[in-house]
Amino acid sequence: MSQNSKKRLILIGAGSRGKCYTDRTLARSDYFELVAVAEPIEERREYIKKLHGIDDSLCFDTWEPLLAMPKMADVAIIATMDRDHVAPALAAIEKGYNLLLEKPAGATPEECRLIQRAAEERGVFVLVCHVLRYTKFFRALKDIIKSGEIGRVLSIQHSEPVGVVHQSHSFVRGNWRDSNETTPMIVQKTCHDMDILAWLVDKKCKRVSSFGTLTYFTEENAPKDAPERCTDGCPHSEECPFYSKKLYLDDKDNYWFRSTCTKLAAPTDEDIIRSITTTDYGRCVYKCKNNVVDHQVVNLEFEDGILATFSMSAFDEGGRRIKIGGTKGVIEGMLTNPIIRVHHFLDKSDREIDLDAQGADNINGGHGGGDDGIVDALRDVLEGIPNFSVCDIAESCDNHLIAFAAEESRVTGKIIDLEEYSSRF
Numbered sequence: 170m171s172q173n174s175k176k177r178l179i180l181i182g183a184g185s186r187g188k189c190y191t192d193r194t195l196a197r198s199d200y201f202e203l204v205a206v207a208e209p210i211e212e213r214r215e216y217i218k219k220l221h222g223i224d225d226s227l228c229f230d231t232w233e234p235l236l237a238m239p240k241m242a243d244v245a246i247i248a249t250m251d252r253d254h255v256a257p258a259l260a261a262i263e264k265g266y267n268l269l270l271e272k273p274a275g276a277t278p279e280e281c282r283l284i285q286r287a288a289e290e291r292g293v294f295v296l297v298c299h300v301l302r303y304t305k306f307f308r309a310l311k312d313i314i315k316s317g318e319i320g321r322v323l324s325i326q327h328s329e330p331v332g333v334v335h336q337s338h339s340f341v342r343g344n345w346r347d348s349n350e351t352t353p354m355i356v357q358k359t360c361h362d363m364d365i366l367a368w369l370v371d372k373k374c375k376r377v378s379s380f381g382t383l384t385y386f387t388e389e390n391a392p393k394d395a396p397e398r399c400t401d402g403c404p405h406s407e408e409c410p411f412y413s414k415k416l417y418l419d420d421k422d423n424y425w426f427r428s429t430c431t432k433l434a435a436p437t438d439e440d441i442i443r444s445i446t447t448t449d450y451g452r453c454v455y456k457c458k459n460n461v462v463d464h465q466v467v468n469l470e471f472e473d474g475i476l477a478t479f480s481m482s483a484f485d486e487g488g489r490r491i492k493i494g495g496t497k498g499v500i501e502g503m504l505t506n507p508i509i510r511v512h513h514f515l516d517k518s519d520r521e522i523d524l525d526a527q528g529a530d531n532i533n534g535g536h537g538g539g540d541d542g543i544v545d546a547l548r549d550v551l552e553g554i555p556n557f558s559v560c561d562i563a564e565s566c567d568n569h570l571i572a573f574a575a576e577e578s579r580v581t582g583k584i585i586d587l588e589e590y591s592s593r594f
Contacts, residue, residue, distance in 0.1 A: 175202040176551050177242035179266075181232045181257050183208035183217045185429055186271050186298070187248035191217065193544040200548055204242055207232040207257075216434035236260040243551060244269055250344065251351045255280040258295075262287045268295040269547055273360045274565060276352050278573045278594040281566040288562050295562040296547055299361040301489075302558040303542025305524050306504050307365055310493065311557070313522075314369060318511060319495030322370055325477040326492045329362055330485030336463055337411045337454045338426055340483075341386045346449075346459035353576040354461040355379070356569070359481050362489075363467075363575070364568040366479065368560070369493070372472040373567075378584045379575040381465025385483070391455035398451050411454040413445040467575045489537075504537045567591070 178194060180187050183206055194201035205227035208214040218228050229235045232249075236257065245261040247254060248271040255275050261268060262284070274297050275281040288295045301307050314322055331340075340358070345351045355363075367374055392405045399406065399413040406412045416423070417430050418441045430450040431440040445451030449458075464482040471477065488505040502509040507525040512518075542558070549556040560568075574585040 176200060176244065176548075178203045178244050178246055178269075179205040179207075179235060179242045180217065180246045180248070181207045181235070181261075182247060182249035182253075182271075183210075183213040183434075184248060184250075184432070185425060187246060188213075188217070188434060189540055190246055190248065190269060190298075190544060191221065193541055195221065197544065197548070201544075205229070205235055207235045210432055212433050212435075232257045232260070236264055240264045240266065243267060244547065247271060251357060252276040255283060258284050259287050262291050262293055262295075265291065265293060267293045267551075269298065269543075270295055271298050273352055273356050273569060273572075274562070275569075276356075278570055281569045282594045285562045285566045294550060295565070296543070296550060296559065297562065297565040298543055299364045299560070299565065299568075300539030300543050301361045301365045301504075301537070302368055302539070302560070303546055304504065304537040304539040305542075306502065306509070306537050307369070308558060309509055309522060309524060310491070310500060310502065311369060313500055313509075313511060314493065314495075318498060318513075319493065319500055320497030321473075322493060322495045323475055324494040325366060325369070325475070326494075327362060327366060327477060328480040328482070328485075328490050329359055330487055330490070331358065331481060331483050332485065332487035333483050334410060334416065335487060336483035337386065338416070338429070338450075340461050340463070341454050341457050341459045342449045342452060343429065346457060346461060348461050353572075354481065355381070355465055355467065355575050355579070356572045357461075359479070360569050360572040362479055362481075363469075363571040364560075364565065366469060366477050367471070367568045367571065368558075370471050370475050370477075372475055374469055374471050374571050374587050376470040376584055376586055377467060377571060377575045377578055379465060379467045379579040381462040381481075381579045383460060383462050385463050386454055386457070386459055388456055391453060395453050395455065397453060397456055398446070399453060400446050400451050403453070413451045417441050417445055417450060462579075465575075465579065467578075469571070570594070 178201055180191055191203055203221040206214055206217045207229040209230050214228055245266040246269045247257055274284055339345050345357050351357055394404055396403055417426055427436050431444045433440055467479040469477040488503050490503045493500040498513045500511050507523055509522040511520045546556050546559050570591050574587055574590045578585045
């Protein structure tokens with residue numbers, strides 16, 4: 170593809186997710202070209218500029234001057250923090266940009282619908298980063314369901330075991346610890362789990378109920394004599410899985426932890442030391458200003474009598490697990506395991522599907538290969554190629570509202586009727 174015929178992109182927000190998507194467009198540089206970036210942290214901005222060869226005149230520390238310029242690209246990638254999605258999204262839509270929009274689309278149901286209506290009126294597409302849809306694993310589950318092999322689906326048990334260390338990094342010390350500054354856990358972390366459940370059954374969700382609480386990562390659970398910061402001589406450092414020096418400084422291979430705790434694209438050990446001695450990433454996990462839940466369950470009733478349960482818990486090994494019950498059989502699998510098992514009721518036989526043996530992306534890539542998958546889906550959308558994982562912004566917003574309704578149920582103790590709830594927005 171010639172330089173002039175490449176699809177041009179602009180990036181707003183060059184943190185871990187923005188870098189993730191643009192790294193993958195760089196791997197597809199025969200098709201995509203990143204031409205501008207807006208990012209407030211200079212080191213991140215410079216990193217993206219040099220990596221993609223962006224001209225100095227098209228590098229900005231805020232998105233406003235970038236979107237004040239004449240439209241210069243086909244797609245705007247918006248990967249800012251949750252509560253900073255709606256303003257650049259609406260401005261980019263008004264300019265006529267298509268969007269690759271990090272989830273959650275908006276921080277409230279109202280923001281999600283604002284983006285939806287603006288995109289529909291302007292005639293642009295918004296591809297929300299529900300990356301689970303684009304994994305080999307969940308696409309295989311969808312294919313099995315559509316084939317009729319397990320009959321009519323009636324029940325799903327789905328879980329996201331976040332893991333205690335991941336929970337401590339992102340939702341206790343990290344960017345998403347305070348739902349007043351970002352979004353509730355069920356929206357920020359698992360809105361794409363609500364989306365995947367609705368996508369798999371291809372039915373509307375009718376009602377939800379939810380329970381959840383912050384139980385463990387609280388001051389009352391702090392060990393005796395634990396200081397405010399890990400670096401203040403904590404006597405429990407050897408037996409504590411959350412000891413910040415061990416997580417961020419000693420583990421040189423965990424780029425994600427090191428880059429997010431410093432907010433730098435290429436952090437040094439000196440940067441890590443500065444972070445764990447001055448920021449919340451070095452604070453005792455039992456003494457942080459966190460308020461999001463550390464475990465939550467959701468019950469979902471879909472059309473046609475389909476029931477699903479979802480569990481999000483810090484207190485488990487990482488890796489999504491799912492069991493789908495149909496009238497003829499059961500599907501069972503784990504996102505991080507290449508083997509899907511299908512059990513048949515009639516003859517009690519099992520069939521195993523080895524996803525790794527099918528070639529293509531490894532299931533252990535970012536989000537089980539979903540980060541690559543959504544960038545490939547973006548190319549399909551731009552080229553008008555059918556991709557059964559892709560959903561429009563209206564469907565995405567409907568499924569976001571399942572997560573928002575679950576949070577309302579958790580807070581109020583009520584069963585939420587989705588039709589009535591959605592009518593408010």
